[in-house]
Amino acid sequence: xxxxxxxxxxxxxxxxxxxxxxxxxxxxxxxxxxxxxxxxxxxxxxxxxxxxxxxxxxxxxxxxxxxxxxxxxxxxxxxxxxxxxxxxxxxxxxxxxxxxxxxxxxxxxxxxx
Amino acid sequence: xxxxxxxxxxxxxxxxxxxxxxxxxxxxxxxxxxxxxxxxxxxxxxxxxxxxxxxxxxxxxxxxxxxxxxxxxxxxxxxxxxxxxxxxxxxxxxxxxxxxxxxxxxxxx
Numbered sequence: 001x002x003x004x005x006x007x008x009x010x011x012x013x014x015x016x017x018x019x020x021x022x023x024x025x026x027x028x029x030x031x032x033x034x035x036x037x038x039x040x041x042x043x044x045x046x047x048x049x050x051x052x053x054x055x056x057x058x059x060x061x062x063x064x065x066x067x068x069x070x071x072x073x074x075x076x077x078x079x080x081x082x083x084x085x086x087x088x089x090x091x092x093x094x095x096x097x098x099x100x101x102x103x104x105x106x107x108x109x110x111x112x113x
Numbered sequence: 114x115x116x117x118x119x120x121x122x123x124x125x126x127x128x129x130x131x132x133x134x135x136x137x138x139x140x141x142x143x144x145x146x147x148x149x150x151x152x153x154x155x156x157x158x159x160x161x162x163x164x165x166x167x168x169x170x171x172x173x174x175x176x177x178x179x180x181x182x183x184x185x186x187x188x189x190x191x192x193x194x195x196x197x198x199x200x201x202x203x204x205x206x207x208x209x210x211x212x213x214x215x216x217x218x219x220x221x222x
Binding site: 040041042043044045048058090097098099101102103104105106107 | 143144146155156157158161202208209210211213
């Protein structure tokens with residue numbers, strides 16, 4: 001693989017179900033990010049990680065959790081999905097957290113019914 | 114609060130020049146980014162400015178005025194493939210990116 005991959009590409013989910021969106025990068029970047037993008041709104045940061053083993057909350061963290069067990073992987077979990085979590089989710093990475101040229105994955109389109 | 118403002122949509126003609134403006138208000142400032150996003154795709158990096166002035170990169174140039182909280186992206190010799198959304202993002206004192214909603218650029222033949 002080259003760059004950042006996300007899985008699944010798209011998913012339809014029943015409300016109340018648990019879902020994990022996967023993100024893997026092979027660039028050995030220290031920092032990783034999860035965003036959601038909704039029509040008419042800018043990218044909104046959900047959670048971030050500046051280095052393996054650490055995570056932080058972004059602008060809209062409620063209902064989401066993340067982990068960063070190693071450099072390459074940064075999964076995002078919705079513990080109990082709700083319709084307002086219908087969105088396109090982008091994972092991104094950057095060399096570190098101080099200079100933010102971010103590289104984005106292809107996105108996951110999630111629909112919660 | 115932190116805020117980024119940019120026009121929602123602009124239209125331009127193939128071969129022409131277009132300027133997309135962005136104003137920002139952030140808690141601290143550590144640079145201004147422009148990204149391009151084609152419909153249904155991920156954003157891709159275009160430019161970064163941290164000092165006042167113009168940065169030129171081929172057909173694309175980006176300008177920053179820190180005192181005015183203002184940036185613009187200038188696209189020259191427009192091509193149909195430039196039809197996309199252009200996202201302005203300012204990096205705050207915590208090095209987090211604050212994103213604008215994007216400007217959808219429509220290129221007409």
